[in-house]
Amino acid sequence: DTEVTQTPKHLVMGMTNKKSLKCEQHMGHRAMYWYKQKAKKPPELMFVYSYEKLSINESVPSRFSPECPNSSLLNLHLHALQPEDSALYLCASSQGRVGGPFTDTQYFGPGTRLTVL
Amino acid sequence: AQSVTQLGSHVSVSEGALVLLRCNYSSSVPPYLFWYVQYPNQGLQLLLKYTSAATLVKGINGFEAEFKKSETSFHLTKPSAHMSDAAEYFCALQRYQGGKLIFGQGTELSVKP
Numbered sequence: 001d002t003e004v005t006q007t008p009k010h011l012v013m014g015m016t017n018k019k020s021l022k023c024e025q026h027m028g029h030r031a032m033y034w035y036k037q038k039a040k041k042p043p044e045l046m047f048v049y050s051y052e053k054l055s056i057n058e059s060v061p062s063r064f065s066p067e068c069p070n071s072s073l074l075n076l077h078l079h080a081l082q083p084e085d086s087a088l089y090l091c092a093s094s095q096g097r098v099g100g101p102f103t104d105t106q107y108f109g110p111g112t113r114l115t116v117l
Numbered sequence: 118a119q120s121v122t123q124l125g126s127h128v129s130v131s132e133g134a135l136v137l138l139r140c141n142y143s144s145s146v147p148p149y150l151f152w153y154v155q156y157p158n159q160g161l162q163l164l165l166k167y168t169s170a171a172t173l174v175k176g177i178n179g180f181e182a183e184f185k186k187s188e189t190s191f192h193l194t195k196p197s198a199h200m201s202d203a204a205e206y207f208c209a210l211q212r213y214q215g216g217k218l219i220f221g222q223g224t225e226l227s228v229k230p
Contacts, residue, residue: 042207042220042221042222045218105163108163109160
C-alpha cells in the first residue's frame, strides 16, 4: 500500500481565516513533505520533516506553519493568506533515514486545492 | 548544480501511436531519476524510477524509460498510446547521495482518437 491521504480535497478561505490541511500515511515512512503547485507548473518544495523534526524550510512565509504531531500525520496551518497562495498543496512521504530524508522514492497524496479570496 | 529539462511542454499523439517524452538532466554525481504522471486535479503518481541498476526501466501502465549516461537523457516511451494516458508528465532528479527532488517543467500529453 503506497497511499498518502489528504483532507480536505478543496478549501476556500478568506484572507483573515485560519485553516489547516491534513496529511496521513500508514506506510511507516519517517520523512514527510509539503509541496505547493501552481497551475501548469511543477511542484515546489516547502517543508520537509524527518523523524518528526523539521529539517527543511524552503524560505516559506510564516503564514504557513507546518506541524508533525506523530510519524503518520502532517499538518499545514494557514493564517492570513494572500490570493497568490491559491494553489494545489501536495503532501508526500518517503522511507527516510536518520542521515537525511531524500534518498528514496517519494509518494504523493491527491492534494488539497486551496482558493484564497 | 543539478537540473532537469523536458523538451516540449506539449506533445500530441494519436491513439495507438508511439509516445516519446524527452527528459535531459544535468548532474555532477550519479542521479536517481523519476517519471511521475499527474492526471487532472490529482496528485503525482510514480511511473518508474532509475536507481543505477538496469538502464532500461519498466514502469506501470506500459511505460518504460532508458537511462543514457552519454546523452544525459532519460526519455519516457510507450509503444501504443491510449486515451487514458492523457496527463501531465514530470521528469525529476534526485541526487544519489541525497537531495531534494528537482523537477522538469512538465510535458502535457494529449491523445487524439
